[in-house]
Amino acid sequence: MKQYLELCQRIVDEGVWVANERTGKRCLTVINADLEYDVAGNQFPLITTRKSFWKAAIAEFLGYIRGYDNAADFRKLGAKTWDANANLNEAWLQNPHRRGEDDMGRVYGVQGRRWAKPDGGSVDQLRKVVDNLSRGVDDRGEIISFYNPGEFHMGCLRPCMHTHNFSLLDDTLYLTSYQRSCDVPLGLNFNQVQVFTFLALMAQITGHQPGRAYHKIVNAHIYEDQLELMRDVQLKREPYPAPQLEINPAIKSLEDLETWVTLDDFKVHNYQHHDPINYPFSV
Numbered sequence: 654m655k656q657y658l659e660l661c662q663r664i665v666d667e668g669v670w671v672a673n674e675r676t677g678k679r680c681l682t683v684i685n686a687d688l689e690y691d692v693a694g695n696q697f698p699l700i701t702t703r704k705s706f707w708k709a710a711i712a713e714f715l716g717y718i719r720g721y722d723n724a725a726d727f728r729k730l731g732a733k734t735w736d737a738n739a740n741l742n743e744a745w746l747q748n749p750h751r752r753g754e755d756d757m758g759r760v761y762g763v764q765g766r767r768w769a770k771p772d773g774g775s776v777d778q779l780r781k782v783v784d785n786l787s788r789g790v791d792d793r794g795e796i797i798s799f800y801n802p803g804e805f806h807m808g809c810l811r812p813c814m815h816t817h818n819f820s821l822l823d824d825t826l827y828l829t830s831y832q833r834s835c836d837v838p839l840g841l842n843f844n845q846v847q848v849f850t851f852l853a854l855m856a857q858i859t860g861h862q863p864g865r866a867y868h869k870i871v872n873a874h875i876y877e878d879q880l881e882l883m884r885d886v887q888l889k890r891e892p893y894p895a896p897q898l899e900i901n902p903a904i905k906s907l908e909d910l911e912t913w914v915t916l917d918d919f920k921v922h923n924y925q926h927h928d929p930i931n932y933p934f935s936v
């Protein structure tokens with residue numbers, strides 16, 4: 654929590670105003686942030702200075718793991734987070750590749766599970782990483798990348814957290830995740846949960862101990878219409894200690910994640926938090 658608050662304070666104190674063409678808003682922006690999560694010690698990095706709707710964050714990530722490309726499928730899992738990008742962005746609504754209501758196009762999970770090969774067929778990046786780690790192999794390329802510039806024109810948004818790189822040292826699994834663009838009041842609250850949970854889940858289904866997760870962010874910003882709430886409300890609050898995440902131990906494979914797992918398989922213990930803050934969302 655300390656590192657989150659320090660990043661927020663740094664943006665408020667040192668941020669530079671940058672105009673953003675896609676949303677038509679200005680963002681107070683800093684470059685480069687390094688966050689770390691103690692997955693081994695189960696210090697779940699949930700924001701405590703406002704109520705976090707962490708279940709939606711896990712639901713969203715489960716949708717990426719399953720390769721979903723439709724906001725309706727995300728809603729069924731418990732995340733409404735893709736409704737706006739799939740259905741309200743004018744550029745995407747006019748895009749000839751959009752296949753009707755709720756279509757997100759070739760984003761995130763599609764790239765992670767079905768990256769199109771130029772010579773036909775597709776690559777399942779996640780399956781390869783799970784298979785290698787399960788037999789104790791780290792080939793120094795245990796990478797899942799959602800970032801496919803050749804298909805940006807076929808999706809509603811370029812991936813923000815775009816690359817996840819796993820490492821195995823003896824029996825301990827590590828994760829380094831890369832993010833090019835971060836909406837700190839709204840998106841980071843979710844992304845922290847996702848990086849932590851991805852490492853915890855991958856360690857569980859590949860039979861290893863989780864170590865630390867490293868989260869590297871390039872452009873970290875606060876939108877102009879979020880600044881007052883962050884500076885005058887959220888940053889005035891005292892944080893509480895980190896809660897713990899419990900994952901159903903019956904989850905043992907990628908197939909489990911793909912088929913029967915729901916949000917009921919995740920529980921958070923000792924989550925003390927301040928009141929919710931309703932930050933504006935930019936499409």
Ligand SMILES: Nc1nc(=O)c2c([nH]1)NC[C@@H]1CN(c3ccc(C(=O)N[C@@H](CCC(=O)O)C(=O)O)cc3)CN21
Binds near residue numbers: 932
């Ligand atoms: N401008 C912007 N910021 C983002 O963080 C973001 C995007 N766009 N587009 C793609 C995804 C969608 N994400 C989202 C979308 C909505 C919320 C959101 O509204 N969160 C609320 C309530 C969540 C709930 O009720 O389930 C929050 O208070 O955290 C968070 C992340 C993250 N990403």
Ligand SMILES: O=c1ccn([C@H]2C[C@H](O)[C@@H](COP(=O)(O)O)O2)c(=O)[nH]1
Binds near residue numbers: 675813814835840844
């Ligand atoms: O997981 C996510 C997804 C999105 N965001 C934020 C970061 C930006 O504010 C927007 C994306 O806009 P771009 O113009 O494509 O950078 O969404 C996030 O923080 N986390």
